[in-house]
Amino acid sequence: MRVFIAGIDGYLGWPLALYLSANGHQVAGADLLLRREWVAEVGGVSALPIASREERLTAFKEAFGVELDFRVGDLTDYDFVTRCFQDFQPEAVVHLGQMPSAPYSMMDQAHCVWTQQNNVVNNLNILWAIKELAPAAHLIKLGTMGEYGTPALDIPEGFFDVEYRGRKDRLPFPRQAGSWYHQSKVHDSHNTHFASKIWSLKATDIMQGVVFGARIPEMGGDPRLRTRLDFDQCFGTAINRFCCQAVIGHPLTLFGLGRQKRGFLPLTDSMRCLRLALENPPDAGEYRVFNQFENAYSVAELACLVKEAAADIGLPVEIRRYENPRTEMEEHHYNPDRQHLLDLGYEPTRDLKSVIETMLLDLLEHRGRIEAHADALIPDIRWDASRKRSEVIG
Amino acid sequence: MRVFIAGIDGYLGWPLALYLSANGHQVAGADLLLRREWVAEVGGVSALPIASREERLTAFKEAFGVELDFRVGDLTDYDFVTRCFQDFQPEAVVHLGQMPSAPYSMMDQAHCVWTQQNNVVNNLNILWAIKELAPAAHLIKLGTMGEYGTPALDIPEGFFDVEYRGRKDRLPFPRQAGSWYHQSKVHDSHNTHFASKIWSLKATDIMQGVVFGARIPEMGGDPRLRTRLDFDQCFGTAINRFCCQAVIGHPLTLFGLGRQKRGFLPLTDSMRCLRLALENPPDAGEYRVFNQFENAYSVAELACLVKEAAADIGLPVEIRRYENPRTEMEEHHYNPDRQHLLDLGYEPTRDLKSVIETMLLDLLEHRGRIEAHADALIPDIRWDASRKRSEVIG
Numbered sequence: 001m002r003v004f005i006a007g008i009d010g011y012l013g014w015p016l017a018l019y020l021s022a023n024g025h026q027v028a029g030a031d032l033l034l035r036r037e038w039v040a041e042v043g044g045v046s047a048l049p050i051a052s053r054e055e056r057l058t059a060f061k062e063a064f065g066v067e068l069d070f071r072v073g074d075l076t077d078y079d080f081v082t083r084c085f086q087d088f089q090p091e092a093v094v095h096l097g098q099m100p101s102a103p104y105s106m107m108d109q110a111h112c113v114w115t116q117q118n119n120v121v122n123n124l125n126i127l128w129a130i131k132e133l134a135p136a137a138h139l140i141k142l143g144t145m146g147e148y149g150t151p152a153l154d155i156p157e158g159f160f161d162v163e164y165r166g167r168k169d170r171l172p173f174p175r176q177a178g179s180w181y182h183q184s185k186v187h188d189s190h191n192t193h194f195a196s197k198i199w200s201l202k203a204t205d206i207m208q209g210v211v212f213g214a215r216i217p218e219m220g221g222d223p224r225l226r227t228r229l230d231f232d233q234c235f236g237t238a239i240n241r242f243c244c245q246a247v248i249g250h251p252l253t254l255f256g257l258g259r260q261k262r263g264f265l266p267l268t269d270s271m272r273c274l275r276l277a278l279e280n281p282p283d284a285g286e287y288r289v290f291n292q293f294e295n296a297y298s299v300a301e302l303a304c305l306v307k308e309a310a311a312d313i314g315l316p317v318e319i320r321r322y323e324n325p326r327t328e329m330e331e332h333h334y335n336p337d338r339q340h341l342l343d344l345g346y347e348p349t350r351d352l353k354s355v356i357e358t359m360l361l362d363l364l365e366h367r368g369r370i371e372a373h374a375d376a377l378i379p380d381i382r383w384d385a386s387r388k389r390s391e392v393i394g
Numbered sequence: 395m396r397v398f399i400a401g402i403d404g405y406l407g408w409p410l411a412l413y414l415s416a417n418g419h420q421v422a423g424a425d426l427l428l429r430r431e432w433v434a435e436v437g438g439v440s441a442l443p444i445a446s447r448e449e450r451l452t453a454f455k456e457a458f459g460v461e462l463d464f465r466v467g468d469l470t471d472y473d474f475v476t477r478c479f480q481d482f483q484p485e486a487v488v489h490l491g492q493m494p495s496a497p498y499s500m501m502d503q504a505h506c507v508w509t510q511q512n513n514v515v516n517n518l519n520i521l522w523a524i525k526e527l528a529p530a531a532h533l534i535k536l537g538t539m540g541e542y543g544t545p546a547l548d549i550p551e552g553f554f555d556v557e558y559r560g561r562k563d564r565l566p567f568p569r570q571a572g573s574w575y576h577q578s579k580v581h582d583s584h585n586t587h588f589a590s591k592i593w594s595l596k597a598t599d600i601m602q603g604v605v606f607g608a609r610i611p612e613m614g615g616d617p618r619l620r621t622r623l624d625f626d627q628c629f630g631t632a633i634n635r636f637c638c639q640a641v642i643g644h645p646l647t648l649f650g651l652g653r654q655k656r657g658f659l660p661l662t663d664s665m666r667c668l669r670l671a672l673e674n675p676p677d678a679g680e681y682r683v684f685n686q687f688e689n690a691y692s693v694a695e696l697a698c699l700v701k702e703a704a705a706d707i708g709l710p711v712e713i714r715r716y717e718n719p720r721t722e723m724e725e726h727h728y729n730p731d732r733q734h735l736l737d738l739g740y741e742p743t744r745d746l747k748s749v750i751e752t753m754l755l756d757l758l759e760h761r762g763r764i765e766a767h768a769d770a771l772i773p774d775i776r777w778d779a780s781r782k783r784s785e786v787i788g
Contacts, residue, residue: 016424078503109472109522113515119508120514120581126573128503131779152563153556162547162556167727169546170559171568175584187514187581190569194577198721200778327592333561383592385525 004090005029007097019271022218028069043376044232051224059224075122085133092138101234102179103381112180119184127195138202138281149176155336158289196287209263209293212239232376241308247363256324258300261334263293276344291338294348309356321394327383398484399423401491413665416612422463437770438626445618453618469516481529486532495628496573499776505573513578522590532596532675549730552683578782590681603657603687606633626770636700643756650718652694655728657687670738685732688742703750715788721777
């Protein structure tokens, strides 16, 4: 299948290009390479060194024997998007090309507005380009489990049957997102649902949990094919950040009580799930929502798992609680469904600990990079838009 | 109270400036005067001639004895918004400054993206300016009843108590908006709710029905104080458009079955409701939603009402059904609440027919303006983004 990946240079986009190519799909993509700039802006760096776009293209050709059509351009520029679609004629579009960090969007007015403008406009452009140039193409759009927030109810996959004052309907499940970034993803979900309805587009909206890990088998041993692994307060998500902290002997940083629960999944599972969605497209006019994660864990449970994995390879680790820079519930019900992908054949990775051990071993080789940017490990971006470094509270 | 009106040159903004000034409030506002350009762009004109900004300012000073601080500027420019707030120090902000037309937003990619970008960014800017410069100010943000769409359930005011799989929660009522414009208002509602939560802002989110009429008593007999009245396919809403059609002997244009139900209210009621919200602010951190309309009617019922009112003043009128350019349900349950404003003392105008008769009499004087732009009365903007004039179907 001809698959266009928007955001092909990113944490998920790059391995997806390798994974789909290795599995018989023809891949092209676009990226403005902004992730590299954002991480530098907040004082971070990829813990695992990554290759430049040019090196990635060379390594891709060596690995797969074909040139990768990987264009540098801005998805908020509709002319650029339409040129990509005209040239490549995609049969599927995976949209990963967004600013993905909650703290980055919470920094100040400029970062908030930039995030929403970028994410909303580029998603609209992709919807319009599909409608105008590739109306049979299947859109796989990355949303996030964070769109739902933490209601006191179980979280279904996008829609729920509800009774109210004696009448029944099937309605979109209400979204209560917890950052300007997460709100931008809610807006995109609403826009995508609407586009599917009025234009009969095929759309799969992936509410993804937090991804961790940096390896998929399709990278082989070539370091030029590696994906990035961030640990800074903006782009370093929980398990990845914990692993980076573990290898330099920094305490693992829980925020507040650390009892916040979220869905998590390894990078390999994310790739498999996206492929399952791709190879099992919806009907024309069907907008379906997949909750995509291996399982739900509290952040404290995951810190313990990282501590255990680190102990197995001889790394002593302590866990500390820090002031929570976010406005969020620290104890809450959390029981989201994830049946749709299981029905398509998703077999979740059960041994998370060995994924974490592999990550720790990879990171040990590059601990100097993390040590050199250790300031970026402690958050100072607060949800009230102030900047104040979180102190240890327990 | 010092009230800042964003969108002070518009259909609602201008009469609100008069109404609040006449009722003891100190008003300032901003507008980029774009509504005048949009209406011209789609081939329309205000059926009632309106004064320029300069003439409005002169007439305002004559009527109220004070200068009106009415600035021309772009609310998507944060520096402009912050200068306004620094100078005026608002105690309340009424946000009417948006692109308000569904068909305009549905025209093509450029109009869709422009609408969402403008509406989302300027609402974010107002939220940030309140947070940074006027944190005690009460935001009254105009949303629309169209945000809810037409679910099979009764529509509560913003939130509902729901039970799902044996657990209970109070959740935002799901939004299913029917145009890119309406979607932009949904995005704004989500962003406003979130800002209120994290920054303890006071916010009233008005889900307003379709407003009709062009007179409020505070205009007196001064034509320079009149507000606009549009009849084109983009900015001419149902009753206003029907009245303009009636005075030139054009059939009243129902779309499809004409059984779509919506909430409606006269301009005078909109003014009263906004004042009630203003003078009864919520607590800090409270985000409340008011559904604002006199009553729910089918479009066909309203066409009949206009026909009757026109007959009373000797105008023969016929009603015709046209192809529906929109993708929408033409028959549906519709029973939205509107208790919150009644609880604050809103007494809905009961005699809609006399409001319509007044409007017809005002319009008769200017029928030449409508005749000269009669092409704009029939829609050609379709929800599939094609352009094809609707034909008569019954």
